[in-house]
Amino acid sequence: MQTVHTLSDLRAALRLRSGWALVPTMGNLHAGHLGLVARARELGAPVVASIFVNRLQFGPNEDFDRYPRTLQRDAEMLAGAGCDLLFAPDEAQMYPQPQTFRVLPDPALAGILDGAARPGHFEGVTTVVMKLFHMVQPAHAVFGKKDYQQLLIIRRMVEQFALDIDIVAVETVRAEDGLALSSRNGYLTPAQRQQAPQLHAALRALAQAARRATTPPELAAVERDALLALQRQGWAPDYLSLRRRSDLQPLSADDLLHATPGVVLGAARLGQTRLIDNLEC
Ligand code: PAF
Numbered sequence: 315m316q317t318v319h320t321l322s323d324l325r326a327a328l329r330l331r332s333g334w335a336l337v338p339t340m341g342n343l344h345a346g347h348l349g350l351v352a353r354a355r356e357l358g359a360p361v362v363a364s365i366f367v368n369r370l371q372f373g374p375n376e377d378f379d380r381y382p383r384t385l386q387r388d389a390e391m392l393a394g395a396g397c398d399l400l401f402a403p404d405e406a407q408m409y410p411q412p413q414t415f416r417v418l419p420d421p422a423l424a425g426i427l428d429g430a431a432r433p434g435h436f437e438g439v440t441t442v443v444m445k446l447f448h449m450v451q452p453a454h455a456v457f458g459k460k461d462y463q464q465l466l467i468i469r470r471m472v473e474q475f476a477l478d479i480d481i482v483a484v485e486t487v488r489a490e491d492g493l494a495l496s497s498r499n500g501y502l503t504p505a506q507r508q509q510a511p512q513l514h515a516a517l518r519a520l521a522q523a524a525r526r527a528t529t530p531p532e533l534a535a536v537e538r539d540a541l542l543a544l545q546r547q548g549w550a551p552d553y554l555s556l557r558r559r560s561d562l563q564p565l566s567a568d569d570l571l572h573a574t575p576g577v578v579l580g581a582a583r584l585g586q587t588r589l590i591d592n593l594e595c
Pocket residue numbers: 338339340366368371439442443461464
């Protein structure tokens with residue numbers, strides 16, 4: 315695997331082959347990321363991974379400064395997974411000038427759920443992803459379903475800007491006890507790590523209960539109960555909600571009647587650590 319740090323080296327390396335699959339990451343890799351690389355390889359495409367901790371998508375009181383930077387270990391993992399090229403720019407490469415031109419995602423999709431809890435987050439994500447798309451010009455880009463809202467927003471961005479990129483989604487990888495793999499799991503104390511699968515369990519219980527609701531007020535009551543139950547277990551939840559898969563809007567009475575495909579999404583803080591997860595249902 316070749317590693318490059320500058321845009322000119324990236325472009326030179328990309329020219330050697332065509333039809334690249336891009337796996338964008340912020341590093342501190344785990345088995346979930348390696349699953350994205352494996353999926354990219356299945357496409358028969360040469361694989362380029364990026365590692366860049368993107369300041370734009372972190373709020374002022376979030377974990378940008380302490381986000382783990384583990385480049386050497388990440389590069390070894392990527393090489394072992396069969397990645398062909400690693401692009402690891404520093405901030406001066408990615409943002410040589412202050413990034414005053416931004417991608418503004420639709421607030422109907424980016425202002426709800428995680429977007430409501432983390433104002434500006436998805437603007438930061440779409441801006442860096444659009445920039446990576448321009449730098450790499452991939453044929454495919456692979457994203458995990460763990461960041462369900464992010465995936466949907468990027469799909470919409472690609473559609474609305476008519477980008478010729480095939481967006482590929484990969485299922486969430488979980489630990490045996492159900493906890494979705496995430497770089498932020500590393501922040502958990504051993505006791506919190508034991509407790510952490512409660513978020514996934516809460517989503518499973520909510521998915522079951524919510525599917526029995528026949529009206530939006532009934533559904534809202536089920537969601538409220540799920541939130542309170544998680545709170546009683548010591549979590550500080552931002553949201554636990556059943557949404558339509560297509561646009562992440564609340565299910566209407568008609569949706570409930572016709573079992574429109576849904577997804578339960580949750581975000582909650584355990585101590586200092588904010589975890590997210592989701593489950594299609
Ligand atoms: O999902 C992530 O790791 C990040 O949001 C992404 C897509 C690499 C953009 O910084």
